[in-house]
Amino acid sequence: MTELTIKQLVVARGGIPVVRGIDLTVRSGEISVVLGSNGAGKTTSLEGISGIIPAKGAILLDGEDISGQAAGIRARRGLRHVEQGRTVFPEMTTEENLKVALAPGASLDEAYGLFPELVQRRDIKSAMLSGGEQQMLVIARALVGRPKVILIDEMSSGLAPVIVSRLMEAVRKLADGGMAVLLVEQFANLALGVGNRAYVLRRGAVVYNGGCEALLKDPARLHHLYLGDVADSVAMHA
Amino acid sequence: MNSLLTSAVAGLSAGGAYAILGVCAIFTYRLVAVVNFTGAAIGATGTFVMVALYESGVPLALAVPVGIVAGALAALAVGLVMATWFSGAAASTKAAVTAALLVGIIAVGLRLTGGQHPHNFPDLIPGSAFRLAGVEVTWAAVVTIAISVLFTFITEQFLARTQTGLELRALSQRPMAAELIGIRVKLLALSVWAVMGAVTAFALMVIAPQRAPDFMSLSLLVVPALAAALIGAFASFRAALAGGMAIGIIEGLASGLDTFSQYRGAIPFLVILAVLMWSQRGARFDEAR
Numbered sequence: 001m002t003e004l005t006i007k008q009l010v011v012a013r014g015g016i017p018v019v020r021g022i023d024l025t026v027r028s029g030e031i032s033v034v035l036g037s038n039g040a041g042k043t044t045s046l047e048g049i050s051g052i053i054p055a056k057g058a059i060l061l062d063g064e065d066i067s068g069q070a071a072g073i074r075a076r077r078g079l080r081h082v083e084q085g086r087t088v089f090p091e092m093t094t095e096e097n098l099k100v101a102l103a104p105g106a107s108l109d110e111a112y113g114l115f116p117e118l119v120q121r122r123d124i125k126s127a128m129l130s131g132g133e134q135q136m137l138v139i140a141r142a143l144v145g146r147p148k149v150i151l152i153d154e155m156s157s158g159l160a161p162v163i164v165s166r167l168m169e170a171v172r173k174l175a176d177g178g179m180a181v182l183l184v185e186q187f188a189n190l191a192l193g194v195g196n197r198a199y200v201l202r203r204g205a206v207v208y209n210g211g212c213e214a215l216l217k218d219p220a221r222l223h224h225l226y227l228g229d230v231a232d233s234v235a236m237h238a
Numbered sequence: 239m240n241s242l243l244t245s246a247v248a249g250l251s252a253g254g255a256y257a258i259l260g261v262c263a264i265f266t267y268r269l270v271a272v273v274n275f276t277g278a279a280i281g282a283t284g285t286f287v288m289v290a291l292y293e294s295g296v297p298l299a300l301a302v303p304v305g306i307v308a309g310a311l312a313a314l315a316v317g318l319v320m321a322t323w324f325s326g327a328a329a330s331t332k333a334a335v336t337a338a339l340l341v342g343i344i345a346v347g348l349r350l351t352g353g354q355h356p357h358n359f360p361d362l363i364p365g366s367a368f369r370l371a372g373v374e375v376t377w378a379a380v381v382t383i384a385i386s387v388l389f390t391f392i393t394e395q396f397l398a399r400t401q402t403g404l405e406l407r408a409l410s411q412r413p414m415a416a417e418l419i420g421i422r423v424k425l426l427a428l429s430v431w432a433v434m435g436a437v438t439a440f441a442l443m444v445i446a447p448q449r450a451p452d453f454m455s456l457s458l459l460v461v462p463a464l465a466a467a468l469i470g471a472f473a474s475f476r477a478a479l480a481g482g483m484a485i486g487i488i489e490g491l492a493s494g495l496d497t498f499s500q501y502r503g504a505i506p507f508l509v510i511l512a513v514l515m516w517s518q519r520g521a522r523f524d525e526a527r
């Protein structure tokens with residue numbers, strides 16, 4: 001049983017705090033969805049959690065604060081960050097991308113089991129894969145590292161709806177297999193459909209923390225959460 | 239014609255040296271993404287440690303390995319600077335940092351080794367291997383060429399076939415993604431530096447007796463080394479190998495022709511210029527369209 005708890009996370013960009021004291025939790029077997037419009041601070045939060053950029057606040061992995069550790073150490077502790085933008089190793093084949101990330105005792109079959117589509121692409125240079133295949137590959141690459149917690153940033157951007165559904169289903173499987181998943185998305189409905197807990201970020205702060213289902217059933221509320229201040233100011237000027 | 243051939247063969251020994259240094263430059267560039275101006279200076283450091291020990295009576299069998307280790311440590315120091323403070327910097331910044339470090343290393347190196355003061359460089363690999371076109375081809379030349387071929391071959395195989403090789407390729411393609419999947423990025427990068435330092439130190443020890451063996455001249459072998467690496471487009475070990483040999487042979491040819499012999503030092507520069515202009519050709523063609 002794993003639990004990642006984030007307390008009062010503050011992350012600055014160019015000296016300006018763009019994530020301003022957020023609290024998040026994700027447990028094994030669950031998907032915590034993080035929503036928010038462009039520039040809300042979703043990517044910055046994940047980068048602070050995985051250690052790509054420095055952050056203040058507590059990052060508790062199974063009760064131990066890992067916030068002082070370098071990104072590589074956090075990774076070896078069982079944190080995997082699947083970055084925005086499908087960061088395959090472009091000159092390496094699909095299979096080499098997986099092999100390089102293989103944890104002791106893990107097997108490539110785990111990756112191919114999750115995404116059978118990748119089997120016939122195993123010897124192709126990953127730069128030549130389609131966007132959807134590359135996204136599958138980076139998720140599978142994280143999986144074969146046998147992490148406890150996986151952070152996924154905007155896996156759906158630029159992909160066809162069928163592929164996105166396919167990816168959502170796969171991420172649900174990861175959680176069902178016991179992993180803790182923090183899923184960042186801009187397009188809410190599909191993510192809320194597979195998630196357990198939801199957070200909505202606006203201007204670097206959490207403006208909603210609750211069940212996914214409640215939000216899914218109340219599109220008007222979701223809309224307001226996303227665009228709150230914009231909606232208010234539009235109303236003011238009207 | 240025959241005398242031209244003779245001059246060309248005479249360039250082989252320099253060519254072997256340029257080849258190994260060029261291959262090491264590509265090794266560093268491909269694996270840790272640094273255009274490294276300090277390569278030859280690092281090798282010179284190891285070489286002068288060896289010479290200092292030798293001159294004070296330490297047997298070669300001990301002085302040589304200690305010099306190689308010193309080369310590895312010097313490279314490690316440069317690598318540590320690069321990995322600690324400049325790992326996220328742009329390629330041009332990193333190159334500028336190593337150029338600055340080169341100036342610093344040369345200044346300190348010249349001071350510690352007594353400037354142009356002659357040293358007693360032992361011939362590590364003495365004697366002539368065979369005669370070609372009436373010229374003695376020394377064992378030193380044969381060994382340097384062999385080292386560069388072997389180093390190229392081993393590196394290529396290592397990168398293609400081993401897990402660490404795979405990790406090195408991942409690191410060179412996307413350092414951050416490599417770190418995020420738990421690869422020990424800094425350890426790998428520092429190992430690359432250390433290996434480069436050891437190989438360069440040994441190569442320079444072998445060729446030093448045939449060059450002007452002061453610290454500055456050895457350090458400035460980086461110029462033909464980078465010219466060779468440029469011929470390999472900083473990507474192909476084999477092209478750099480061939481390029482380094484070619485530069486040495488052209489230098490040999492030039493020194494055989496009276497009018498050119500004074501200027502043969504300019505040949506790496508001409509090669510760099512020619513390769514750069516050649517590589518811009520496509521870009522200008524695209525612009526013209």
Ligand SMILES: Nc1ncnc2c1ncn2[C@@H]1O[C@H](COP(=O)(O)OP(=O)(O)OP(=O)(O)O)[C@@H](O)[C@H]1O
Pocket residue numbers: 013014018036037038039040041042043044045154186
């Ligand atoms: N390198 C940077 N330097 C300065 N500010 C940045 C930088 N990157 C992002 N920002 C700013 O930080 C804020 C949060 O950006 P972030 O990328 O975390 O948002 P996001 O929620 O991931 O958005 P998106 O949905 O577009 O990916 C934005 O206001 C953005 O302008």
Ligand SMILES: [Mg+2]
Pocket residue numbers: 042043044084153154
């Ligand atoms: Mg983002």
